[in-house]
Amino acid sequence: MNKHLPPWLARNTVAVRVVLVLTLLVGLAYPLVLTAAAQVPGLTGRAEGSRVTGADGKGAGSSLIGQSFTDAKGEPLTRYFQSRPSNAGTGYDGAASGAGNQGPESVVDAEDKPSLLTLVCGRSKAVGELEGVDGARPFCTPDGVGAVLGVFREDGTTGRVTRVVSLNQACPAKPFRSTYKGVDVECATSGADYGRALTVPVRGDAPADPKVPADAVTASASGLDPHISPAYAKLQAPRVARERGADTDAVRELISEHTTGRSLGVLGEPGVNVVKLNIALDRAYPVKSSSSSQQGA
Template identity: 80%
Template sequence: MTRIPHWLAQHIAALRVVLVLTLLTGLAYPLVMTAAAQVPGLDRSAQGSRITGADGRTAGSSLIGQSFTDAKGNPLAQYFQSRPSNAGTGYDATASAAGNQGPESVVDAKDKPSLLTLVCGRSKAVGDLERVDGSRPYCTDDGVGAVLGVFHDGGTSGRVTKVVSLNQACPARPFLASYKGVAVECAKDGADYSRAVTVPVRGSAPAHPKVPADAVTASGSGLDPHISPAYAELQVPRIARERSASEARVRKLIAKYTTGRALGVLGEPGVHVVELNIALDRTFPKQGA
């Protein structure tokens, strides 16, 4: 009886293993998972948690937020506005990301605004849109970070010799006329202020701004489809005007799309702004929209 050479037997065994694993992991496993995904209760998530719009067509995913703006990025007044997003150009699921700026980001760079200026500018814009006071601590009236660059004759201490409003480029008028008896200057393009001591100025804004925090800061993923009940409430008067509806009916719709804390204790209540806006179109169609 002719015996198969040892080297050939090893190759045949390897081929058998490859064939078995290919059938198991390349065919059987995907088929089982596909079948399991069609089980009632799981099928919706397996298909992307799709949301049906007011027109009956797929309008997105319940897991991913959307921007309700026009082609120029201006908010559409007839819709509830989402929180800001740092995912790509906004809510891009292929570019989920945070802004990666922290509390120390208070001075604008030439090509990138600081986190403080982003927050200040967003708060002012939301305040203007909702017709409320959009001021915040450490923000100027024109919506940038209220931060001074203070020069001392002793380096970091001693007599103040020069003061610059670091985030207000010339010819802007500085938010403060003077600091410790020295006139405040606007920031000159290209000037080096690295030797200045950075001094944020709180200003007279209320400790609890009317514009909620989630209206001016992005989520960690940049994809969060929820806003806080406080931000939704802030937008009620505008939505009621634009939709020719009573504020009470708009609030009732908000309540329907508000979720509580997970397990009753985790996280905070949230309003699903995408589903809420679809419900708006169904309940209060905007004329001419």
């Protein structure tokens, strides 16, 4: 400390010097060094957010963040490959990354929130209708909700079955099964308490290997993943080719070009970047449109 300054002033002078030095180092020098390093060839694109340019020459988001290819009403734009569902905000919101936080035991709908099973069933039915394939899957009803019965027994968990309710089919819907163990199945009454019933998912006669892939009906953990499985991309190829007036084999070739393999050859599964694929699609087979097709990132 300076012997000519009062102790309190000397201490504050030291504190001011430390603040100035740290500000220069951490607030100026460090960011400048990182910015310079980010300009190294091979790192520039990633450092700038992996931005991509659309077929019109304008910015089209990031190759690392998915987008929803839907119209103003949320309906799929049939000329584009569709992304997987997203729980990030209203869909692929980079500021609201997150999962739906529903697990495999989420099979019974609440009044204000469908179960994970019903979400999967409804999505599978919708994708099946869009792609012209059977959207049926195990534990789903034909009308696209979870095939789950609430079974009341005489002694609580044992004994004779006294009543059966199709928990996810609210009246006046017709239950997916007419009887269960000799008892007529009822539709569910809105607001009724079925807490004493045993929850019994019913597999049904849907194929064990559904036509609609799992990634078409479930969201990624981040809600931002821009990839879909090659199987889901190939399922969409005939519809996209038809809408574009393109050859289906040529569209499948585009899918192959935008398919990435497993990380390090062993980690994860192959994926197709939908954002890049749809941009390539616009370049190879443009369609006349008066409005922008991409939403999200």
